[in-house]
Amino acid sequence: TTEIYTLSLHDALPISCLGALGEADRFGFVAFDDRVDLFAADLAHASVGNRERLRQFLLGIEARGGTALGRGLQEAVRLAGADRAELIVITDGQVAGTEDLICQVRSAGARLHCLGIGAASQDRFLTLLARSTGGVSRFLTPRERVDTAALDLFAAIGAPVASDVQVDFGELAGGRSILEPASDVYAGHPLVVMGEASGEANGSLRVTWNGGGTAGELRVDLRSNGECEAQTVRLLQGARLITELESGMRGEWLGDARQEGGRLGDCRVMNRLEETSIEYGLASRAMALV
16 A cells, blocks of 8 residues: 655645545645644545545645744654655745754655745755655746646656666776666656766766566767866766765754764765865855855
């Protein structure tokens, strides 16, 4: 069965998503602003009666305060009570304490899928939140159809189109991966591979995966074209590395990250962040370049 936990103040979206579930599937719902409200203390089967009760529950929700996403996620993880639960997060608000929240979510064992609505939804943070747990994310303007996007996101997380994805740089001279590619790929969400090679780097990049019980393989021929996009791609790669490193830092380390008594792991992250800033010539929380 599927276990879905939706966090949202958009009342039509959970009902649309639940329409794709069978009565044997279970769901939970957490509404959050500066407080947290639960539809039920335990998971509920997606029966017609429970869907109607959820509809009535949603009608009683009113916007009150801020966006306490951390508290909402804590309740959703507690409600799930098991690893590998699927959480759909729908929000249009600013979230505080984002660095600490990403660290907490990584240790929770659940997979988050994020739908951000409007300019205030902090696309960068929600992207990191989803990516750090193996989930997917999508963002909309207020004029776009939110219900359609939510259903597309819901459908995409049902099952990956490719699992156990492996990327082999062996045929490229000096080839190596810079960022570990995602092991699962979902419909409508591309696989992004970042790597480096020495010299002309003429050869093939080999990608293998499992899909529906069948092994797949793709070879991508790479040839140097002598144009100047490489430096731009390199800067994008550096920005991605810096973002990944910063997302692993606790909030209290952002001021004086090398304070006495700090954790060794955090010191290493800060040192690596500084080295990456120097290597790529990009500013970060460890270094401002003037």
